[in-house]
Amino acid sequence: MSGAEQARGGGASGQEQRAGGLLEARGLVKTFGRRPAVRDVSFAVGAGETLAIVGESGSGKSTTARMLVGLLRPDRGQVLLDGDDLARLRGRALRARRKDLQMVFQDPLGSLNPATRVGASIAEPLLLHTGLDAAARRDRVAELLRQVGLRPEHADRLPRAFSGGQRQRIAIARAIACGPRVLICDEPVSALDVSTQAQILDLLAGLREATGFGCVFISHDLAVVRLVADRIGVMRGGELVELGPAEQIYTDPRHKYTRELVAAVPSLTARRGSHERS
Amino acid sequence: MTAEQVLEVDGLSIAAGPVPLVHDVSFRLRAGEALALVGESGSGKSMTALALLGLLPRGVAVTAGSVRLLEPGDPSPLDLVTAGSRTLADVRGRRVAMVFQDPMASLNPSITVGEQIAEVLRRHLGMGRAPAARQAVDLLGAVGIKEPGRRAGDHPHTFSGGMRQRAVIAMALACEPAVLIADEPTTALDVTIQAQILDLLVRMQDELGMAMLLVTHDLGVVAGTCHRLAVMYAGRLVEAGAVGEVFDDPAHPYTSALLAAAPENAMRGRKPQAILGTVPAPGEPPPGCAFSSRCAHALPDACDTAPIELVRSGSRSVRCARSAELRELQELREPAEATP
Numbered sequence: 001m002s003g004a005e006q007a008r009g010g011g012a013s014g015q016e017q018r019a020g021g022l023l024e025a026r027g028l029v030k031t032f033g034r035r036p037a038v039r040d041v042s043f044a045v046g047a048g049e050t051l052a053i054v055g056e057s058g059s060g061k062s063t064t065a066r067m068l069v070g071l072l073r074p075d076r077g078q079v080l081l082d083g084d085d086l087a088r089l090r091g092r093a094l095r096a097r098r099k100d101l102q103m104v105f106q107d108p109l110g111s112l113n114p115a116t117r118v119g120a121s122i123a124e125p126l127l128l129h130t131g132l133d134a135a136a137r138r139d140r141v142a143e144l145l146r147q148v149g150l151r152p153e154h155a156d157r158l159p160r161a162f163s164g165g166q167r168q169r170i171a172i173a174r175a176i177a178c179g180p181r182v183l184i185c186d187e188p189v190s191a192l193d194v195s196t197q198a199q200i201l202d203l204l205a206g207l208r209e210a211t212g213f214g215c216v217f218i219s220h221d222l223a224v225v226r227l228v229a230d231r232i233g234v235m236r237g238g239e240l241v242e243l244g245p246a247e248q249i250y251t252d253p254r255h256k257y258t259r260e261l262v263a264a265v266p267s268l269t270a271r272r273g274s275h276e277r278s
Numbered sequence: 279m280t281a282e283q284v285l286e287v288d289g290l291s292i293a294a295g296p297v298p299l300v301h302d303v304s305f306r307l308r309a310g311e312a313l314a315l316v317g318e319s320g321s322g323k324s325m326t327a328l329a330l331l332g333l334l335p336r337g338v339a340v341t342a343g344s345v346r347l348l349e350p351g352d353p354s355p356l357d358l359v360t361a362g363s364r365t366l367a368d369v370r371g372r373r374v375a376m377v378f379q380d381p382m383a384s385l386n387p388s389i390t391v392g393e394q395i396a397e398v399l400r401r402h403l404g405m406g407r408a409p410a411a412r413q414a415v416d417l418l419g420a421v422g423i424k425e426p427g428r429r430a431g432d433h434p435h436t437f438s439g440g441m442r443q444r445a446v447i448a449m450a451l452a453c454e455p456a457v458l459i460a461d462e463p464t465t466a467l468d469v470t471i472q473a474q475i476l477d478l479l480v481r482m483q484d485e486l487g488m489a490m491l492l493v494t495h496d497l498g499v500v501a502g503t504c505h506r507l508a509v510m511y512a513g514r515l516v517e518a519g520a521v522g523e524v525f526d527d528p529a530h531p532y533t534s535a536l537l538a539a540a541p542e543n544a545m546r547g548r549k550p551q552a553i554l555g556t557v558p559a560p561g562e563p564p565p566g567c568a569f570s571s572r573c574a575h576a577l578p579d580a581c582d583t584a585p586i587e588l589v590r591s592g593s594r595s596v597r598c599a600r601s602a603e604l605r606e607l608q609e610l611r612e613p614a615e616a617t618p
Binding site for chain 2: 165195196198201221222224227263266267271
């Protein structure tokens, strides 16, 4: 049975979402050499909705994310934005679509040029995709910095002057600069300290509420996605083994592997017995 | 009956040149006991662990304090801070072993896994080639590697991440050390593998009766694995005590905030609460409590002007000017039935 067929076991809501999908992955397949990384993965994300794709290393979740934003070309299958196949678009039409689909990575340092002041980094997509003049771009950068919880004067600093959480805020400001309709987040809090993770999750949830973008949230951590995801897809060995409403994944997982994943989340209430045995 | 003390860390301070990284850290470890050293990046937890075995990076040094390794009936315990490099080399792997986050950092890629474990046995215990090789196979079996006889002849790159960490644990336990230091041993592993490795560490600890110092940022990992925990913030211990007591009734606002921030809360329907602000940069410690600028309970004058002492009462220690008052008011406990 293919991953897509199993995934439909997730319930009727998956079908509904598919019909009204803003971003749709249809039968994605990617093979590296002879190793299949993603096998026949299909899902859809609606406006204002967050779909979490959860899996362990080698599950194909990051490969899927990279195909969604066009960093990797699928061997088979399509990525549709508003029904348009991104692989068929060229030139101006493609550029217009690209700005609708933005990505936030695990390591913000990897996506920020260390020698470029953060204001210029955030303004770059504005320069590419909008007709804003220098003064308007500066205003927009100040507004974006405020939106992600930083201050306008931070625009003049270099990325290394910021903490990990602040850098992720900068990367998010850049990603939302042109008002994308879909945000793909690949492990956006995995490199951050626990105390900062919740800050960034709150920020993403607030921005989604304010701007209504659809979000694909890639993570290895079922606990992290619990409060951001409307629906969750579980990947293993390149297949989507289960896709369903978030609550159901935790309370009534259908697939054996999903049950294993849920059970493996450490419990804060677990206790080890006393070491002083008589 | 109380188990005997095996390691005694007293007033340990560490600095990188003029920049203090760890300040006046003390704790004790007993045989069979698991102590978690908990903190976020920059808290000094890993530097503390590295200092125990003289493994601090170049340019970083212990500036004060002692690390005493005790042995029953030994009237003059060894101080690992002042011990020479030959003594340390003999202690490492034999009496105190260490497991790191990245197993490949502890494995030589060009030597078979079995040979690497056998080498530890031959060097520290003087075993012969053949018995050491047999013992290595037994150890691989004990840490849950299937077909250990065959796998002993394989090189590390043919092992998965979880299997490599098992091999490293086998190597660390080869000489049945009195103390195991595990620095984020499961942080690089998948969550299902993490649970297996934690089970293994607990089981081996019980079997060998050794003490374990688990260095981690993850309170979820601490909960079911350790007996006691010590929480570090900006280079200082801020709270220490039994896991059950500290988790149920934290005495320091930072411990309370860290517990509330843990993503695992979401699994019980509680929204993880962000801690606002950031850790002060090393070398720029505020005059009072280092957490006061982020603390919801900080009061001017009481918290941010003068250094706060670590106060012990029974098995609990806490470094907070307002702790007694806040616990009285139950301000630091999470509400019993919070909704997300």
